[in-house]
Amino acid sequence: MAKAAANTPSPKARAQVPHTLGFGVPATSDPHHFRVTIPKANSSKVQISEHLGLQAASSESSVIDRVLLDRPRWTSMRAEVQRAFNAQLATHGLKPGAWKVGDNPVDRLLGKELCVLAWAVEQMEMEKIPVAVRNWMALRPEERWWLFGMTAMSTGGVMDGGKGWRAALKHALGDVAQSELLSPRARRGKPGQEAGQTSLGLFGDEAP
Template sequence: MALAAVQMRDMGNERKRGPAIKPAHATQGFGVPLTIAPHHFVVVIPRGSRQPVQITEDLGMHAQGDATDVLDRVIISRPVWNEIATPVKRTFNERLKAHNLKPGQWKVGENLVDRLLGKELCVLAWAIEDLDPDRVGTALRNWLALRPEERWWLFGMTASTVGGLNDRGRGWRMALRYALGDTPQATIQEPRRGGKKLDESIYATLPLFQREES
């Protein structure tokens, strides 16, 4: 009788909680769909604690013609990776949960990352690959302050010109380093108190904006 009462109580609790929410679709790693040859990124974390971490882009079925299927994007030192790994994981998992997708975990070996999240990670990695260690935290905070769309745009601009392993320190890669690593925090420019209002009548009006004579 006691066992039956416990079972009835558990069934009642299940009805109150409702059915478990199933993921929107099956994924692996950080949001990579379980489909044939998806476009995704791979974060390779070696077993050695001092070995660097490499990020590659697998074009999957998006590869066209003779295009390379896998693009080596960036290599960063292990101490730098260790500093950003947990905040990046937390940020990515919050996004995945918001879309009802299974969260991911970093592990030794190959870590699959959704193509959009991978683009965002590359932007951060490019910014910190040659950055002074004491400024990595600043770059991370500035990266977190960006919207996903802004990170995608920065990836597109960088990847189209200097997106390979041998392109570090050039063009947009250098721009990302200064933009994210050399800006301590977002500041709002305070307007200064001006003097007398400028008399605009001293400037000639362009013909396009002249009033027609009535």
């Protein structure tokens, strides 16, 4: 019993763990986050949308629909994405998440990473998706954020599939193991340079 008690977090330690929803979304008033909506019907598409929260200029522009995924494509990537996200959450001492039917809140930086993979596989041949998932996992989080930023500037809407950077992501992640070709310049620059933020949105007010 003494050993079990020693392994039980103290009330003070438990109080210091931030309360989050889904995959690392702060339980605060209208935070900037992403939402993965999984319908009950297996034939329905999965929607990924960005909710700007209090950062939105107006209520009309507060939600950006980023991508719709056919259910088989979502199913082929969801388990690996969940494991990757929970590994990141664990490093910050946050509780893990799990995909469920309905709305799934996702931290704003993890949501950017998810969009990069979703954009890559939305029109990809099914047999290539495992390769794309492996290539996506080989990228560092800040590299995924960079790719999101480049893609979202011109082809980040739900109707932009197959265009510009969306097409580039499909070929770069799905054709061969060539993730290095889309890495930020910082990766090939001076040692110690970082391409972007290095923590989840819960821990600061970094620019999106």
